[in-house]
Amino acid sequence: EKAKRRKKPTSIIAKTVKGKGVECMENKAEWHGSAAKGCLLDDLRKSLGEHRDSKKIDEEALKNFIIKSWSTGSKKQRHRIPETTDYIPKKTNYEKGELYSTRDAVRYLGELSKKYPSIVTLCSDLTGSTRTKVIEDEYGTFSMRENETEYMKGSPKGRHIRCGIREQNMAGISSGLATCGKIPVMATFDVFYNRMLDQIRQSIAIPKVPVKMIGTHAGLGVEQDGSSHQSVSVPTYMAAMPNVNCWEPACASETEEILDIMMESNEPEYIRLTRHPVEEIDRDYKIVSGKG
Numbered sequence: 455e456k457a458k459r460r461k462k463p464t465s466i467i468a469k470t471v472k473g474k475g476v477e478c479m480e481n482k483a484e485w486h487g488s489a490a491k492g493c494l495l496d497d498l499r500k501s502l503g504e505h506r507d508s509k510k511i512d513e514e515a516l517k518n519f520i521i522k523s524w525s526t527g528s529k530k531q532r533h534r535i536p537e538t539t540d541y542i543p544k545k546t547n548y549e550k551g552e553l554y555s556t557r558d559a560v561r562y563l564g565e566l567s568k569k570y571p572s573i574v575t576l577c578s579d580l581t582g583s584t585r586t587k588v589i590e591d592e593y594g595t596f597s598m599r600e601n602e603t604e605y606m607k608g609s610p611k612g613r614h615i616r617c618g619i620r621e622q623n624m625a626g627i628s629s630g631l632a633t634c635g636k637i638p639v640m641a642t643f644d645v646f647y648n649r650m651l652d653q654i655r656q657s658i659a660i661p662k663v664p665v666k667m668i669g670t671h672a673g674l675g676v677e678q679d680g681s682s683h684q685s686v687s688v689p690t691y692m693a694a695m696p697n698v699n700c701w702e703p704a705c706a707s708e709t710e711e712i713l714d715i716m717m718e719s720n721e722p723e724y725i726r727l728t729r730h731p732v733e734e735i736d737r738d739y740k741i742v743s744g745k746g
Contacts, residue, residue, distance in 0.1 A: 536572035536637045543569055543714070548707045553731035557670040559709035560585035560727070563639065564592055566717055567613070573717070574631055576615045576624050576640040584641035584670045590614035621646050625653035628665040637666065637717060644669030644685035644726050651691055658722050659695040665723075666716050667692075672702070672726035685726070692724050699743055701725040705734045711741050719743070 457464040472486065473479030476498055479490075490498050543565035548554055567573045567589060574596075575586040596615045597608025617624040621642055628638035647654070647669055658665045674684050693700050699721055703709040709727060716723040 536570060536635055539569055539571065541568040545710055546706070548705070548734045550734050550736055552734050554706040554734055555729055555731050556703055556706055556709045556727040557583075557585055557729055559703075559706040559713070560641065560668060560670070561588045562710045562713055564588040566713060567592065570637055570717055572635060572637045574613050574615065574636045574638050576617055576628055576638060578617050578621050578624055578642045578646065579619050580642055580670075581614070581616065583643070584668065586614065586639070586641045586668075621650045622653045625650040625665075626657055628667075629653075629657040629661075629663045632663045632665050637664070639666040639668060641668035641670065643683055644672040644688050645683050647685075647688045647692065654692075654698075654722075655695055659698050662697045662721060664720050667722070667724040669724070669726040671729040673728065675728060675730035689726060695722075698722045698724055703727070705732055705737075707734060707737060708741065715741065715743055 457466060471481050472483075473481065478494075479485045479498075489495075543562070545565075546559070546562065563573065563575065563586065573589070575589040577584055577586050581587045581590055590612075593613035594607045594609045594611065596612035597610065600610075601608040615627065617627065624640050624642070628640045631638040647667070654667070657663065658667075669685065669688060671683055672685050672688075674686070689700065689702070692698055699716075699719065701712045701716070701724065703712050703725070709725070712725060716725065
């Protein structure tokens with residue numbers, strides 16, 4: 455109740471006792487990750503006020519629960535609907551046959567931010583490289599109080615969050631922002647998504663939280679960044695995540711069109727982009743989510 459009344463972020467530290475209320479298990483480490491069986495399970499259920507027969511399991515109900523929880527996430531969307539305006543974002547004029555890095559199309563977020571005031575970008579010390587600096591330059595960096603350094607201008611109204619080299623925290627922050635009506639767009643080098651796969655799975659994918667994820671410097675063509683930054687395995691992991699729509703555009707204009715789709719989506723979205731330039735192709739087709 456005190457936390458609800460406070461206007462500042464609040465941490466609640468809960469001191470818990472494992473197995474509280476069950477004498478044979480209470481505060482005993484050997485029961486962590488272990489399951490009670492047989493007569494012991496029946497005795498435990500009775501002590502907790504349950505009187506079900508442990509041998510009777512509704513297999514069909516269990517199967518439906520597993521399928522539903524894995525494939526669709528929460529039936530009731532817990533997040534608020536993001537704010538939008540009537541502004542029509544202006545597309546970039548990419549010349550057919552010319553070479554453009556698809557990561558450079560991330561600057562289109564500057565246009566999208568006018569249509570979606572709820573867009574907030576997050577980055578792990580790679581603001582310039584991921585091109586999310588377009589939001590930082592336009593709206594400033596989020597800070598609890600007004601401050602200015604040679605690197606950034608901080609403000610409570612800032613729409614870019616510098617997370618530092620803490621990608622796991624960035625995923626958790628993004629999930630929280632999405633449940634509060636923001637459109638979080640988190641960006642880092644694609645290879646660093648390896649670090650936050652668990653957070654993405656548990657906090658974004660399974661609960662179907664509409665976080666927008668950008669991975670730049672995808673694949674082998676990372677130039678002087680070297681082999682430590684080459685990203686080959688990440689798309690396999692992300693494609694295996696439940697509820698996540700995965701994108702890999704062929705050119706810069708495709709990237710902007712996909713970013714439109716991602717911002718309109720009410721689902722988790724992941725796009726991987728190149729550092730090296732690729733040819734702008736002749737496009738006579740419309741991109742549709744879920745179709746190659």
